[in-house]
Amino acid sequence: MAALNVEFSDAELEDLRAVAREHGMPMKAFVKASTADAIAHHRALKAAAQEFQRVFADPALADAIAAAGIDDGPVAGTTGRAA
Numbered sequence: 001m002a003a004l005n006v007e008f009s010d011a012e013l014e015d016l017r018a019v020a021r022e023h024g025m026p027m028k029a030f031v032k033a034s035t036a037d038a039i040a041h042h043r044a045l046k047a048a049a050q051e052f053q054r055v056f057a058d059p060a061l062a063d064a065i066a067a068a069g070i071d072d073g074p075v076a077g078t079t080g081r082a083a
Contacts, residue, residue, distance in 0.1 A: 016031070
């Protein structure tokens with residue numbers, strides 16, 4: 001099985017130990033689970049972004065939005081910043 005050596009500062013390592021303890025997990029298991037969660041989260045965001053782009057690139061959707069009179073974009077002349 002492949003392994004990965006990762007260096008942490010003393011403070012980071014102590015934080016990691018503390019969080020793993022709070023989760024009732026050995027540090028190695030916590031790091032592995034956290035990494036798997038981060039990968040799953042990244043993949044889900046990537047898939048959602050691709051779906052968003054696919055849906056909103058559909059000219060029929062743009063036509064339907066225009067036909068419905070929906071215009072919730074920025075008001076002309078504003079910067080989008082709160083006063």
